[in-house]
Amino acid sequence: MTETIKTDVVIVGAGPVGLFAVFELGLLDIRAHVVDILDRPGGQCAELYPEKPIYDIPGLPVVTGQELTDNLLEQIKPFGAQYHFSEIIAGLEKTEDDRFLLTTDAGTRFDAKVVVIAAGGGSFQPKKPPIDGVEAFEEKSVHYAVRKMDVFRGKRVLIVGGGDSALDWTLNLAPVAQRVTLMHRRDAFRAAPDSVNKMRKLVEEGVVDLALGQVTELIGEDGVLKAVKAKLVDGQTHEIATDAMLPFFGLTMKLGPIADWGLNLEENLIPVDTEKFETTTPGIFAIGDINAYPGKLKLILSGFHEAALMAQAAARRINPDRKVVFQYTTSSTSLQKKLGVA
Amino acid sequence: MAKITYIDASGESRTVEAEVGATVMETAIRHDVPGIEAECGGACSCATCHVYVDAAWTETVGGPEPMEEDMLDFAYDVRPTSRLSCQIKVTPALDGLVVTTPDRQA
Incomplete structure (x- = not known):
């Protein structure tokens, strides 16, 4: 059996929102492992519309799915996420000490404090x-x-x-x-x-x-x-x-094993609160298209916002004794050090 | 405005007012017409908005572009009148258009 990877966070899904979660968590000194069933990052942006323009990313009047993915990868590079492509999380169990054991179909095992589900419309599977x-x-x-x-x-x-x-x-x-x-x-x-x-x-x-x-x-x-x-x-x-x-x-999106994780799904979506974007299981968060809350819009920009708030809550869970100080990347030398620019 | 009639696989028919410039797929989604899924949201990337254009309308509507033809490979029970409804733009000339949805979207 392969060794279990012990980590703070496993992010399920390497679409734009999963990738940006790496950034928001990274600013709070949290490293992540990212798992995706596709063989490359980008999720729907890479699979469904790599060449098609997106017009509603703030600050980018027009960007293709692939360009957005490439930009995000560049942006999150300082945080050294580890990627596990062509794998799907097949099993998830909670341990007695409030951690999560995750297993992929390829046999990779994770022991994580926090799980972030950023699985979009589900996993891409053969049609x-x-x-x-x-x-x-x-x-x-x-x-x-x-x-x-x-x-x-x-x-x-x-x-x-x-x-x-x-x-x-x-x-x-x-x-x-x-x-x-x-x-x-x-x-x-x-x-x-x-x-x-x-x-x-x-x-x-x-x-x-x-x-x-x-x-x-x-x-x-x-x-x-x-x-x-x-x-x-x-x-x-x-x-x-x-x-x-x-x-x-070709491929189609299917919810897949997430349905069996006891997350009280509503119409194949995961209900979350809007303060932390946490599911009904503390320690499991859901961000991006896969979650549901009153007023939810399935927009990439909404997913980015959700990632930022999720990261604050995840940080409190991972390092309960550490005070999270709110800082701006523009002015904080400590954040700039993490980004490798200071 | 143009009227579009959607007939589902069971034969039930729904006629709705379509906005000129919208697509036949968008019109269906806006009016909660069942039988069209449009998983990709209209990017011609999924073949889940497949319809059969009524024989009387195939000439006016025209055939698929190569990219759409490629995507139709992924659709279920493709026929000569098959189109992806996200690629049919509503024009005044399509007032009265009739399309049938397949019994499943792949």
């Missing part, structure tokens, strides 16, 4: 194909990610989608699998042109099958897939024999 009964085949025959290519050795594999993941795995699994069929609803692909060209070459050589259409039904039993039914562009329903299906339909 499931809208096919009835698909759940029954998951893990055994339907896979949303490839962890080990060897699992598909000698098998007939159906890859569904038209983006980079679908194309990359088509190319990578073609030499491993007995047969790869790529299915996409149209003869145009979002993936990198180079991958598309390589795929087309494999199709020409008869190594890979390309089927244009949409899967409508899965056939098999006990979670073991035998074939799929698909409506192809000829308007007919065809049966395609396959041992495994890999759907790549």
